[in-house]
Amino acid sequence: MEKINPAPFIIREAIGSTVPLIISIPHSGTAFPSEIIDDYIPEQVKAVDDTDWFLQDLYDFAPAMGITIVQAHYSRWVIDLNRDPESAPLYNDGRIITGLTSTTDFLGNPIYKEGKEPDQTEIDRRLATYYWPYYQQVTNLLKERIAEFGNVVLWDAHSIRESVPTIRSEKFPEMILGNADETSAHANLIKAALTELRKGYQVNHNDPFKGGHITRYFGNPDKNIHALQLERNKNMYMDNNERNFDEARAEKMRVILKATLSQLIYSVNSL
Numbered sequence: 001m002e003k004i005n006p007a008p009f010i011i012r013e014a015i016g017s018t019v020p021l022i023i024s025i026p027h028s029g030t031a032f033p034s035e036i037i038d039d040y041i042p043e044q045v046k047a048v049d050d051t052d053w054f055l056q057d058l059y060d061f062a063p064a065m066g067i068t069i070v071q072a073h074y075s076r077w078v079i080d081l082n083r084d085p086e087s088a089p090l091y092n093d094g095r096i097i098t099g100l101t102s103t104t105d106f107l108g109n110p111i112y113k114e115g116k117e118p119d120q121t122e123i124d125r126r127l128a129t130y131y132w133p134y135y136q137q138v139t140n141l142l143k144e145r146i147a148e149f150g151n152v153v154l155w156d157a158h159s160i161r162e163s164v165p166t167i168r169s170e171k172f173p174e175m176i177l178g179n180a181d182e183t184s185a186h187a188n189l190i191k192a193a194l195t196e197l198r199k200g201y202q203v204n205h206n207d208p209f210k211g212g213h214i215t216r217y218f219g220n221p222d223k224n225i226h227a228l229q230l231e232r233n234k235n236m237y238m239d240n241n242e243r244n245f246d247e248a249r250a251e252k253m254r255v256i257l258k259a260t261l262s263q264l265i266y267s268v269n270s271l
Helices: 042-047 120-149 187-197 213-218 247-269
Strands: 009-012 022-025 068-072 152-156 175-178 203-204 225-234
Touching: 009 120, 022 120, 022 247, 068 120, 120 213, 120 247, 152 213, 152 247, 175 187, 187 203, 187 225, 187 247, 213 225, 225 247
Parallel strands: 022 068, 022 152, 152 225, 175 203
Antiparallel strands: 009 068, 175 225
């Protein structure tokens, strides 16, 4: 019998009354479609590195606030939902960042068996099957919230190791708020997010990450869509080895996140 793969996204519906904010988690997926899993190096698939681990657990409070979450089902090694569909680079400063259908992990290790790397036909299939359905789901949610509230915030949630030498020689700051150099969201929302986040953490603004393709693609304040990307070090909510969820660290972060999202919901209603 032919195996049928599930949808490329998971929806965690808002509980009760909805609010003008949705959360996207594009790098939390760990699954591989049955039709391509044998193309990968088995040891790599077991590790599924470069995953934004446990973010769905960190944000488990959001549905009770009226926030709908859309998160990736498949690993970013299948296709990276936060990269340009034409593989245009997000940055032109020489840094090494994995691409739309990367053939290596962040450290440069191959993830495919030799000769099994995707060609353009396979990339196009993955775009149609896994990438664009995620974007359509986010689009649908944004349209629903705009119809109800007039404005909406898209909060794109990410995490990264404290140190990734192939991207940056020094350690990353605790958090990085990205908004495409202040073009993807209203200035009042950017200020509100930075103010709340900085009550608990060191937060850089657009440095070294300005927001990926999701932030830049959807963020359009003139059309009432305000997109913000939050990158955070994994050891801010995981253990020091960045392998296991740390409930105490996560709860500390949840306090700040709840306050930040609450302030954004209030502020976007005031635009």
